């Protein structure tokens with residue numbers, strides 16, 4: 001029977017407050033953008049399927065950092081249980097770019113013994129006239145830190161799809177090569193679900209069995 005999704009990847013989105021993390025996630029999962037975005041409260045959770053190869057889908061479990069970003073108190077388990085993430089800064093906010101190294105340090109400190117693959121995202125590309133960080137400078141930082149770089153806009157829906165797809169593909173390739181593997185007790189990557197063969201009418205109505213992807 002064909003699997004609904006072959007793998008589930010858990011990804012996080014980090015970066016300074018107001019850089020646009022929640023809007024990026026909302027655009028990707030919901031296709032919507034609001035000019036007024038409330039500060040995230042608690043841990044926000046999104047999900048979406050991505051087709052990586054024809055007929056092969058990966059379920060992305062996406063975690064939004066919520067409020068804590070100001071206080072650098074994001075929990076260890078949040079990093080440890082993610083296989084990848086978007087590290088977002090705002091191209092019109094120089095400070096948010098200067099903090100990219102701090103975010104990487106923080107992630108490195110918390111993620112051990114696992115590894116986490118980041119994509120550097122220069123967000124709000126629709127505001128290029130107010131740009132405070134050049135593309136070359138961001139590309140350079142990404143290269144020395146072992147990341148790819150992409151510029152996105154949730155407002156214009158520019159490269160939103162691509163950013164998540166690039167990261168997903170990169171993780172998928174590492175998984176295929178055996179550089180990342182599924183591990184017991186780790187939420188970063190899980191193998192896919194195959195629809196249940198329903199044996200009885202009782203099982204058919206059991207709500208816990210339903211797939212919510």
Ligand SMILES: Nc1nc2c(ncn2[C@@H]2O[C@H](COP(=O)(O)OP(=O)(O)O)[C@@H](O)[C@H]2O)c(=O)[nH]1
Nearest residue numbers: 017018019020021022023035037124153154155
């Ligand atoms: N111009 C522009 N504004 C954006 C974009 N994405 C988010 N914003 C705005 O930036 C502010 C903060 O967004 P939010 O997603 O809450 O940031 P977060 O704190 O990183 O989650 C809000 O006023 C958004 O409307 C974008 O792509 N372009």
Ligand SMILES: [Mg+2]
Nearest residue numbers: 021022039040
């Ligand atoms: Mg937010």
